[in-house]
Structures are given as C-alpha cells and as structure tokens.
Amino acid sequence: xxxxxxxxxxxxxxxxxxxxxxxxxxxxxxxxxxxxxxxxxxxxxxxxxxxxxxxxxxxxxxxxxxxxxxxxxxxxxxxxxxxxxxxxxxxxxxxxxxxxxxxxxxxxxxxxxxxxxxxxxxxxxxxxxxxxxxxxxxxxxxxxxxxxxxxxxxxxxxxxxxxxxxxxxxxxxxxxxxxxxxxx
Amino acid sequence: xxxxxxxxxxxxxxxxxxxxxxxxxxxxxxxxxxxxxxxxxxxxxxxxxxxxxxxxxxxxxxxxxxxxxxxxxxxxxxxxxxxxxxxxxxxxxxxxxxxxxxxxxxxxxxxxxxxxxxxxxxxxxxxxxxxxxxxxxxxxxxxxxxxxxxxxxxxxxxxxxxxxxxxxxxxxxxxxxxxxxxxxxxxxx
Numbered sequence: 001x002x003x004x005x006x007x008x009x010x011x012x013x014x015x016x017x018x019x020x021x022x023x024x025x026x027x028x029x030x031x032x033x034x035x036x037x038x039x040x041x042x043x044x045x046x047x048x049x050x051x052x053x054x055x056x057x058x059x060x061x062x063x064x065x066x067x068x069x070x071x072x073x074x075x076x077x078x079x080x081x082x083x084x085x086x087x088x089x090x091x092x093x094x095x096x097x098x099x100x101x102x103x104x105x106x107x108x109x110x111x112x113x114x115x116x117x118x119x120x121x122x123x124x125x126x127x128x129x130x131x132x133x134x135x136x137x138x139x140x141x142x143x144x145x146x147x148x149x150x151x152x153x154x155x156x157x158x159x160x161x162x163x164x165x166x167x168x169x170x171x172x173x174x175x176x177x178x179x180x181x182x183x184x
Numbered sequence: 185x186x187x188x189x190x191x192x193x194x195x196x197x198x199x200x201x202x203x204x205x206x207x208x209x210x211x212x213x214x215x216x217x218x219x220x221x222x223x224x225x226x227x228x229x230x231x232x233x234x235x236x237x238x239x240x241x242x243x244x245x246x247x248x249x250x251x252x253x254x255x256x257x258x259x260x261x262x263x264x265x266x267x268x269x270x271x272x273x274x275x276x277x278x279x280x281x282x283x284x285x286x287x288x289x290x291x292x293x294x295x296x297x298x299x300x301x302x303x304x305x306x307x308x309x310x311x312x313x314x315x316x317x318x319x320x321x322x323x324x325x326x327x328x329x330x331x332x333x334x335x336x337x338x339x340x341x342x343x344x345x346x347x348x349x350x351x352x353x354x355x356x357x358x359x360x361x362x363x364x365x366x367x368x369x370x371x372x373x
Contacts, residue, residue, distance in 0.1 A: 033242065034242060035257055035259050039367075043369060045264075046257055046260050046264065050219055064255075066340060067332075067338075072338070083336050083338070084336070177242070
C-alpha cells in the first residue's frame, strides 16, 4: 500500500483544514489500524480495529490480542457479511449484524466520513470548529463526535482520536495508523 | 506411531524454561489476504507466565502472571483483568508455557520435516476450542513460528526472531502494575 510519512511534531495551522477538505471528500480508498474502547452502564470493553476501505467495498476486522474473538465485516454495495467463529451471517447493514453478533455496533456508514473528519452527507448536522478551523464537535444521527487529536500523514491532517457518545454509550476510537491511499 | 510426534514435541518444549523473542503476528483471511499485522516482543517463563508486548502499529500489552491475564491498552487507558484460561486450547501462548503432558491429552500431534524445519500440527481432541489446528515450526530445535487456523479459514500466523532460550528473565517482568488513572475492567470471575 502507499508509503505514508507521518510527521507527529508538525503543528496544525489556521486554514489547513479548508485547503484539504476537497481531497478528504475525494478519498475513497484508505486503511486505518487502531483501537475502539466502549463504555456503557453495563461495563467496558475494547477491541483492535483494522479497517480497509475501497470505493464500494470495505473490510473491518474487530479483534482482541492474538487475534482472539475476531470478527470480520465484509461490506459490498447493498450487502454485508459478518464472519466470526460463530459462523457467517449476511444482512443489509453492518449495524444490524454487529448488534446481532457483537451486542454493540457503531454507525459504520457514517463512520466512514466521521473518521476522515467529515460529516456524513444528506443528514442533518451540527458542526462546531476549533479556533484553527478544524472540526471539534459534530452532532449527527443522535451521536456526538468530538475530535480530540490529529495526525499528519501524506500531507493530510486526519483524526487520531474520536470520542463518540450516543445515549449512555461512549465509544473512543484511536487511530494509530492512518493510511490515506491518495492516488495523487 | 502418532505418539512419537507428541513425545518429540514435548521433548522440544520441555527444556524451555524461558523464551524471549521479537514477534510479527499477521491475521490472514480465508483467501490468505492480510487483515492485520502487528509486531512486538514476547517473554515467556514456564509455567504459565508470558508477557506479550505489541509495539507497532500500536501499543498493547498482555501479561500473564500464571493466575491472571492483564490486557493493558495505553491509548484507551484501559486494563482488563481476567483469570488465566487454563485450557491450553484457548491460550496458545499458554501452550508454550504450559505443562507438556497437557499437550498430549489435548491434541492429536503429527510431525513433518522439510529441510531445516520441523513442523508439528496439533488438532484439538475436544471440539470446544478457539482454533481448528495449530502448527508449531522449529528450526534446529528452536520454536520459530506458530500458526492457528480457525473454523472460518482465517489464520493467525506468528513468526519469532532474535530468540533467546532459557535466558534469565526477572520474575518481576510478569507482575503487572496497573498504571495511574487507568480504567480497570474485571472480567469473568
């Protein structure tokens, strides 16, 4: 995959965000590796996440250490398959499958945008920016997404830490490896 | 006869009191495409103790002190603690640090030799396992790789390098201290 140069110590500047929004929207192929931490009143759990996005397909691996208890979501136009040690399951949406098989879910179709710092299209939103013009808090589909940290990779500022809340569910997504396969 | 393979494997594992190595772990889907790759270092001390430190592409630590397993995630500031699952078929890392006679009761072991590599295939005898087959590969008598295939055809493949056998590892290595401010989650008893 594309070699990526991460420059952690670079600092964000005012206006950086606007200049790259178009490129972020055009980004249809990317991959991330990181963690998801979930907390509800019932308790907390965490999992590793490896998400490979292509223009009309995606693969999301949710796993524990040693790859234990792993679940693979394979999405294509109009259908998605979940593969785990329990078997192979199909449905229209990833959210339904995750709830069914994992007991929790994240709005995958919207997260495809949120993880790039963009609001999901065609849905009401409330978006607040920080003093550098970067997205700080996005409210959409009943979720509140806070952008807590950013990483600079391949000349793009990309979210590194998102805290997403929905009712009493609090999900923290930490992206430790961002790989935007920009064809430029 | 098949018993020989298990005996041979036990003879290879038995003298290993401690083991330390860099590892690279890959998860492959049923068509062999890579879904995940992590790297780090593992320390192992028999019986039952291991320290599995992932350093790339993220930080994560799994420590077994022989009784409890601690999973610490510094990005999430979370420590989950659960009793060590003694079932050798559930914790491959435990297999390496477990007693060798547990091996022969729990697995059907077959062996093949190809040039310098000696590979043992272990098929769990009880259905209640996390994997369908486990392969251990030895080079000149040293464990060099581990591969687990599960019922969906996915595989976890772990390769070891810079291996140190029976080096002295401080006992404190396997005592995990819960970091300040970490969210502690106790699971399962």
